[in-house]
């Protein structure tokens with residue numbers, strides 16, 4: 799018989815794919831480590847902080863008709 803008792807659920811770290819035990823001891827779950835967690839949050843932040851360049855203001859072209 800199988801002596802292992804896979805009671806603990808395991809999830810995959812979203813960053814590196816390593817198996818992480820879903821238990822209180824895994825403080826970085828669902829990430830495998832603080833490093834992976836930081837990486838993920840970093841990617842997130844840099845995406846949401848990306849600001850589209852301001853479009854060039856073009857309101858000064860219709861004004862040259864005064865002669």
Ligand SMILES: [Zn+2]
Nearest residue numbers: 811814830834
């Ligand atoms: Zn990881």
